Amino acid sequence: MNWHFPLLLVLGTLTSVCSQFSFYPLEELSSDVGIQVFNQIVKAKPQDNVVVSPHGIASVLGVLQLGADGKTKKQLTTMMRYSVNGVGKALKKINRLIVSKKNKDIVTIANAVFAKNGFKMEVPFVTRNKEVFQCSVKSVDFEDPNAASDSINLWVKNETRGMIDQVVAPEDIDVGLTRLVLVNAVYFKGLWKSRFRPENTKKRPFHGADGKTYQVPMLSQLSIFRCGTTSTPNELWYNIIELPYHGEMISMLIALPTESTTPLSAIIPHISTKTIGSWMTTMVAKRVQVILPKFTAEAETDLKDPLKALGITDMFDQSKANFAKITRTEGLHVSRVLQKTKIEVSEDGTKASAATTAILIARSSPPWFIVDRPFVFFIRHNPTGTILFMGQINKP
Template sequence: MKVELVGAVRLLVDLSAVDASVQNFLLHSHSDMRNNSQGIWLQQTCTLFVQSGVQLLSEFTKHAAVWANTSVVRANFSQPNPRQQERAGNNHDEPLQSGSSSGELSGSGEAQAEALWWGHRLQMALVNTVAFRGVWQKQFLFTNTQNLPFTLPDGSAIKVPMMYQATEVSFGQFRTASDHRYTVLELPYLGRSLSLQVALPSERKTPLSCIESQLTARQLASWETGLRRTKMDVFLPRFRMQNKFNLRSVLPAMGISDAFNPTAADFSEISAEESLYVSDAFHEVRIEVTEDGTKAAAATAMVLLKRSRAPVFKADRPFLFLIRQVNTGSILFMGRVMNPADQTP
């Protein structure tokens, strides 16, 4: 199990050192972001739902309780709590709640619903939820937002609320290994501990997949040295996303497969029961990008923007985005925006 985890994160060092160093890094990174009171709201919770009757080692539960907002919850997956199910369907906009040691499923509403849906075959499920809201270092003005065209992947265009500001940003131009050109814009959040990076194909005819499929760790690292400060006219659409994923097929592709194998799983440091394995792993993410980093107003004013001689960055077609922690380079979120108007929870 440890070897698989080390391989997944490409750490070729002593395993005992990995346990300590990785946990210390994640714990402090999480603490730094959680303690940042300068307009950043980031909540990460990791809840391990365990079928009632499975005996866990006390040392593990104590360790999980103090590490990176992790909780262990006992649950009877075959008899879901009706009150929790009802609440799961109505809490899309409430802050995520971390789990407790009670007998009820806790965590985000979407994560609860997902775990309950799979309840007929769950033995142990890992549910990770991440939610983020941030205030820009320099906020977009609501009065500058206009309904402007956004070109969809099929070539059609729709009108979406497009934010605008003239500001100094970090900007760079790059090429993939297959010679597709794209540009990257970086906007800092208040306090500059986190930033939003937007990658946009330079040519309208270049599908986003041509850029996305060739983004390697080396390509992402090149952004750090390839970005330059410059004054630009920035157009960025509002967007909001909420998605949930079953990682049952994703993690094995990263080299983590034994955890899901009833005959190969080794959770001897969690429980003395030999048959314990991970039935499923779920991930839920919620993010929204607006003028001030919080929920946008319902109405948008229409204005005429003054022309300037500054270069223009206009995200009016599909683009990639990353939210990263500046001091570590850690990527907290990575996604694509194909249609900003598609905001279905």
């Protein structure tokens, strides 16, 4: 009898925001995988807040690709557009650059395989994942779902500095069938290079995607930012701005339609890493008054349907999934791919330097960049072009 056992994938991601570019073509491909998944999610949830980690999605798919064989591997490779085995050294270098202390802002990325006690995995799978993704292997007792989920959640809580404390519930674990749980955690905390003063935060109107207007706390700052206006191929114009973090390696990029009558959904499908790269070369620095919502967004998303829509289907089908490079003793298939993401954006009003205060003094009326309607954001590691996080905010 050919038994197949479910494989649960969990991605825990968060970012806390208190407050010359080169590209690796490989990382553009890697981030585009996550952007494609994001596009599928927002199609199904056009009026919801959606937050994902493209880098986290690509990492877990990379781990799976190393364990897949046959058509299952082909589907993963076709969608990702690269083979992990062929670019392992480059992926390892990219990951090291992202978490480097040179960033000043804090970025941690952790991957782990939680395996059933006694479950034997192929040595090349374990070794290669450790080399490329720094993926650790931990044994747990899936016969006790409460204890197993507690172990996984504690690991995620530690890796995300306590911001995400649960990604797996006991009911997600099948006592008789669960063999592996793959987990990815991404944590980012950055201080704005030019911080927002708390006394300037006021409630202002935000026009939600549902047609309602909400009074929400808005950050406000007059400073020098790189910004610009561009258009989709069918000439729908939208505004873009870069808000750098204090280490200057990572930035938040915000885009929203120029005209309030243009829905956010009209510009999102146009955006890719190539598009974002073009923003970085065309934006110009100018003194501008920025009005930005102070917000927290948290989302838990099952990525199974978006991935299936993009052609990755066999790994979810117990009659077709082929993970022979993980184990040859039992058949495995993926039951769910969960990503939990949290982002917090605030002023970080601890200090305001004299230089910042000087910049805030206006002699003439500056242009305004007001984010008072649905927008899309990206948190980008600029030296590599990696998109760590992205999201659409319809209601702060």
